[in-house]
Amino acid sequence: MTTTTPPDAAQPLFRPTTLDAVNAMAKGTAMEALGIAFTEIGPDYLRATMPVDARTRQPYGLLHGGASVLLAETLGSMSGMLCIREDEICVGIEINANHLRGAREGIVTGTARPLHVGGRTQVWEIRIEDERGRMVCISRLTLAVMPRP
Template sequence: MFRRPTSPEHLNGLSRDTAIAALGIVFTEVGPDYLRGTMPVDERTRQPYGLLHGGASVLFAETLGSSAGNQCVPEGSVCVGIEINANHVRGVRSGLVTGTARAVHVGGRTQVWEIRIEDEHGRLACISRLTLAVVAAGGA
């Protein structure tokens, strides 16, 4: 499914000096039809009540989905987010969450990705759906 060869190391390199790095997000695995990463639940990603901040979960989800989507487009094209939703189904107070992005639809003009974020026990914390537009590079 991915058109561009990539690795976690490559994606982590692209993330230097971005919100991705500031929140401690790390790409960990590129599979044949998914992209996986982790994010710490700590002072950078918690809200004042001690739980994983929903906005941090959404940033994590969009990071995984957009990064995966950009590996599916031909040279000269890029993906940009046009809509995201998230259902926060379990609070997480500490540790590491793992997110996995899988394609629902990969078309020439749009893509839809589902991103599941789970706690360290494999329990679903957040499920998100991201819609991406495929545009000409430089036209985003």
């Protein structure tokens, strides 16, 4: 599947799903342990929230960079999964993140949008913002698309 970004409105980027179905996949995973919840599926984006609390803070009381990266990879990987056929899987092969601002409390919101959705690779940009809309982290995730084992 090759898609331009933003996708043609006549051809949806994601296969049909619901927030309940996407959130159900988080049961028993790191996503559930960190309180990540998918909140919105748009025509070319997926959004989720994560609390800034004892589960996600580092010793200085700030949102742990690793927690931000986990949120970013969760969003990008789930977005990628919603773009592939049932007989395929996608796995992360590279992620980078720039931590731009600290967060000490509240909720951060991540939004994944495609940069490239191809038959063998996908690249997603994930922006994480605090409750005031200030960017906390910007990340880019590259996924490999492979046949389901």
